[in-house]
Amino acid sequence: MKILIVDDSKAMQHIVKRGLEKLGYDDLEIVLASSGMEALELAKQWKPKLILSDWHMPEMTGIELMAELSKAMLDIDIGFVTTESSEERIKEAKDAGALFVVSKPFDVETLHNAVLPVLQSKGIKNPDLDIEGPESSETPADEELTLPKSDSLQKALKLLTVKEIEVSTTDIDDPKNSWLPCVIGLFGFDNQKNIKVVVVFDILAAMILGTSEESMSKTLMDAAINEKVIPKNVIANCERALHMISLVINREVNSKELTMISMSTLTTNVDKLAVLVGRKGVTRIDYGVSNEDYDNGRIIILCP
Template identity: 35%
Template sequence: MRILIVDDSKAMQVIVQRSLVKLNIPNLEIKFAFNGTEGLDLARSWEPELVISDWHMPEMSGLELLDALNREMLGIRVGFVTTETSPERKSEALQKEAAFVINKPFDSQTFISVLAPLIEMMVQTKLKATEQALEQPMESAQPSRIKLPLASSIQKTLTALSQQSVSVLQRPTEALSEHWLPAVVGLFVDHQSKVVRGICVIDLEATSILGGILTGLAQNSINQYIGDRNVPKKIVGSLERVFEVLSATLTDTVHHRDLEFKSMTSINTDMARLEALLSRGNTHRMDIEISVANYGQGKMILIGS
């Protein structure tokens, strides 16, 4: 989850950052801005899911930042951590759909009690949107609109991301089995239309290996998760980074640009659903074997429409 902290105090930026880390948010990314103007520019380019802002700042206040984000309809939630205590001003912010207002100074428990349910609600909303997108057909006027990458391109991308020597081989298409589950599914969309044009499915072994490496787990822990067939949320969440870099390898040949990673979900036990997902019309498929020395191997499937 991408969170932008906007505050003209470096010390307060650090305090808010430390409080966020205590929430154990999967795949947390944090960036900083020192005033509303910087925050607005960064929100436009980086597209965070949540902005935590001070109220009183030079150049552009936190309330002015909220107004600007609302005008541009970027769909970004905004909350305040502020010394502003006026009930009228706080009411104004909430009427403008601020997610919360926390007064400075605050303790860790207060911060967690406000942010934890909000973060959980945002995660569930995103998951529901992904589930709905999976039920929609992949639209395509041409079966070969999306150009799938070479195995060598995927290998280079995953090696750079993981800082490990990753081997990637394209394999013949094969029937799925229960051994794939639980699987992680990533959705990729056209940047302009937001229509789903690509799907990536990663099996249990590849999820454990790639996610385990990205979260710094030892080999024996990764092997244990594979043996238990139960992968922690933190490892699954880290695969967002895998999908984000893979999006740069999926090319829309009509608009001549890369696809954009939208969201991800897990398919834990529903084999029929996974099979239906991979058998959609007007698509082409690439089956891949991923291996890392001393960690094992797993499988991935890419689909383009």
């Protein structure tokens, strides 16, 4: 994802750049600009997905830059990193179309909380995922996959969680917007691209399973759920949970190893999820997962 940082202070450019780099995403392309005029030219030529702009700059302010981007009909998201902090100024920026305002001085967590929803809405975690997946060849009878029972799944996932969890099978349901964003793991045999197993964590399941190894208060978890954002550290821990599920399934397979092809987040398009989990002829089990703080999290495991 292309990000343009605009600030007339070189030092601040690099502070913001380092903050973005600490997000840990490998596929961020970051370019720096020292004025609104320079940023406008770069935006026309380079076409970034997101601009982080200072407010007060010589020649062209950040608000004026937004207006020029709009005139040029450039579909680019913009947020401010600025000394402005008054409610009046923040309202002015958002009324003009800014997604967020981060007030200087700021800490890395504040910057991350502002930027992460944009990254996830742009699908930054699934750059090469074909959500429908390739057609799977038939699995030989002696390698037929057996989806795990709820008690086996619970025992395995308990090894990753600090709080006690309960896992039980639940009725299959059509995907809902309330499940988003969700974490999706695609698995195949021996690193082959044919998809054999799909695992989906809705946002509640992701938060229940993904906060196992990181300290995260319930207040922060509630905020993330309400804002429909899965923090990066939670996504990282969800990868461990996906790996644990593959190990449970692998117990039933003798000759081949089930390995993860890709992990992604799906944030906005519930129809894509419906296509993924609603295909005819698939074997699918839905599980409910809960702990003392949350219930009704959903895990979906299916074999295409």
